[in-house]
Amino acid sequence: xxxxxxxxxxxxxxxxxxxxxxxxxxxxxxxxxxxxxxxxxxxxxxxxxxxxxxxxxxxxxxxxxxxxxxxxxxxxxxxxxxxxxxxxxxxxxxxxxxxxxxxxxxxxxxxxxxxxxxxxxxxxxxxxxxxxxxxxxxxxxxxxxxxxxxxxxxxxxxxxxxxxxxxxxxxxxxxxxxxx
Amino acid sequence: xxxxxxxxxxxxxxxxxxxxxxxxxxxxxxxxxxxxxxxxxxxxxxxxxxxxxxxxxxxxxxxxxxxxxxxxxxxxxxxxxxxxxxxxxxxxxxxxxxxxxxxxxxxxxxxxxxxxxxxxxxxxxxxxxxxxxxxxxxxxxxxxxxxxxxxxxxxxxxxxxxxxxxxxxxxxxxxxxxxxxxxxxxxxxxxxxxxxxxx
Numbered sequence: 150x151x152x153x154x155x156x157x158x159x160x161x162x163x164x165x166x167x168x169x170x171x172x173x174x175x176x177x178x179x180x181x182x183x184x185x186x187x188x189x190x191x192x193x194x195x196x197x198x199x200x201x202x203x204x205x206x207x208x209x210x211x212x213x214x215x216x217x218x219x220x221x222x223x224x225x226x227x228x229x230x231x232x233x234x235x236x237x238x239x240x241x242x243x244x245x246x247x248x249x250x251x252x253x254x255x256x257x258x259x260x261x262x263x264x265x266x267x268x269x270x271x272x273x274x275x276x277x278x279x280x281x282x283x284x285x286x287x288x289x290x291x292x293x294x295x296x297x298x299x300x301x302x303x304x305x306x307x308x309x310x311x312x313x314x315x316x317x318x319x320x321x322x323x324x325x326x327x328x329x
Numbered sequence: 330x331x332x333x334x335x336x337x338x339x340x341x342x343x344x345x346x347x348x349x350x351x352x353x354x355x356x357x358x359x360x361x362x363x364x365x366x367x368x369x370x371x372x373x374x375x376x377x378x379x380x381x382x383x384x385x386x387x388x389x390x391x392x393x394x395x396x397x398x399x400x401x402x403x404x405x406x407x408x409x410x411x412x413x414x415x416x417x418x419x420x421x422x423x424x425x426x427x428x429x430x431x432x433x434x435x436x437x438x439x440x441x442x443x444x445x446x447x448x449x450x451x452x453x454x455x456x457x458x459x460x461x462x463x464x465x466x467x468x469x470x471x472x473x474x475x476x477x478x479x480x481x482x483x484x485x486x487x488x489x490x491x492x493x494x495x496x497x498x499x500x501x502x503x504x505x506x507x508x509x510x511x512x513x514x515x516x517x518x519x520x521x522x523x524x525x526x527x528x
Contacts, residue, residue, distance in 0.1 A: 152336055159341040163348050218337055256355055287333035294338055301345040308349050312356040318368045 154282025155218075157275040161227055162214035164272070166302050169207030170309030171254030175317055176200050182251045186240065212302040214279075216295045218288040224280040231273035238269040254313040366471055370487035374507050377478040378466040384432070384455035385443045393482040394430045399503060401431045403454070404464065404474040407445035415473050416449050418493030422500060423453070429500075434459045436472075477503035 172179045180200040187199070210230060213223050241250060241261030250261050259265060290298070359365060371377060381391040394400040401422070403409075409416060423431055433456045435442055443456050467476060476487040477499060485503035490496055 151333055155333065155337045156340050159337060159344050162341070163344045167348050167352065215341055256352065284333070288337050290334055290338070294334075298338070298341055301342060305345055305348055308352050312352045315356055316359050316365075318365065 151282060151284070151287065154278045155288065158214065158218060158224070158279035158283055161231075161272065161275050161279060162211045162302075163305065165207045165211030165214065165227070165230070166305045167211075167256070167309045168253050169204045169209075169211060170306035171256045171313035172200065172204035172207065172251065173254075173306075174310045174313035175251065175254040176204070178249075178254065178317075179204065179251045182249070185245050185248065186237065208306055212299060212306075215302045216290075216299040218283065218290065219285040221280075221285050224276070224283070228273065228276035228280050231269070231276040234269040234272055235266065238265045242266055254309075255316040256309065256313050366489065369468055369470055369489065370474060370476060371468055371484040373484055373486060373502070375484045377476065377482050377484050378463065379482055380463065382457045382459065384457050386455075388455065390432055390455045390457050392432075393478055393480050395480075397428050397430045398480050399426075399429045399485065400478050400480075401429055401500075402467075402476045402478065403431065403433045404436075404467065404469045404476070405433060405442075405472045406435055406439050407442040409451075409473055410445055410449055412473055412491060414492045415490055415496065416451065418490075418496035419454075420450060421493065422496060426500070432457055434463070436461055436464050475499060479503075479507075483507060 176197055180196040183196050183200050183203070184193070187196070192199075207230075210223070210226060213220065214227055217223060238250070238261060241248070242263065242265065245261050247260050247262070249258055250265060252259055252265075377393065379392060381389050384390050392400060392402065401419075403419065419431060422429065431454050433442075433446060433451065433454050435456065435458050437460060438458055446452065446454070446456060464470070467474075469476075471489055473491075474487075474489050475496060477485040479485050485505075485507070486499040488495060488499055490499070
């Protein structure tokens with residue numbers, strides 16, 4: 150049980166880092182998705198900054214979860230983020246079905262659909278598992294290990310950012326890996 | 330306690346490696362798509378790489394051209410023989426235009442290419458042996474690819490080509506003066522679906 154919870158926690162952290170890094174590379178695309186959910190004309194100039202803040206939050210949360218697994222409140226925030234994903238995917242399915250969610254920037258062309266709700270639910274389930282199944286004292290890491298994991302996280306951000314930036318040249322209408 | 334921490338570290342590193350490999354894989358597959366290849370080359374108005382290299386006869390070839398207003402760089406090799414229409418287009422262009430220097434840039438050492446190009450009637454064109462990194466600076470992966478540049482080292486037109494009419498159309502585009510602001514420059518003309526050949 151403990152091993153499964155640890156795997157879930159690490160998987161969530163890596164997923165958040167990749168998603169955040171890819172979103173950072175395509176801020177305009179993600180800002181368009183933000184606009185779908187906050188259709189307030191007065192906030193139009195802020196969409197890009199909101200998109201940037203969300204992407205940075207994902208990266209920071211992922212890196213924190215990866216490097217400081219014994220910090221319990223990080224697990225709680227990851228769980229809250231997972232719940233937010235469910236709300237967003239359900240709302241997206243209801244109001245913007247078929248539109249790209251830009252969850253992984255240009256790395257994927259996943260859309261708001263039933264499987265996206267299912268995926269969000271799995272993410273939340275993983276977050277619950279990480280929250281209740283991992284004892285903080287059992288995953289206390291040394292400073293060197295934390296630094297190494299943080300470095301791995303930074304490398305992951307760089308890789309996903311670069312890849313998403315490279316894929317941004319391909320037009321939206323073209324088929325892409327992960328598109329349906 | 331130590332076992333749990335070790336498990337987490339091992340799993341975390343394995344997942345990081347797996348994620349990096351997955352992202353590379355996705356990028357590789359997507360960039361191999363014809364839609365991505367259509368965006369190869371350099372956009373009109375961008376600065377082209379500058380270099381000077383010896384051609385197959387030992388004469389130094391420079392880019393941008395020092396003596397003519399335009400230069401046509403043909404990115405190809407001996408596989409050009411599979412594109413007779415392109416060969417005809419290059420011959421016509423060389424015959425009908427005096428203010429254009431046409432050079433062939435190879436990706437690397439390729440003795441066969443020089444001989445084949447001679448047999449195809451393109452022996453008058455300087456053949457320069459480049460490097461994969463130079464192809465990379467031009468953002469060219471697939472051949473035959475052509476890039477027109479002017480004497481100021483600005484890209485005038487660039488495209489993958491399969492037919493002579495494409496070369497002629499690119500030449501007409503190259504003759505249109507650049508806008509003052511490169512960002513507002515014209516996009517490359519839309520290409521038809523091409524049966525590109527990987528170099």
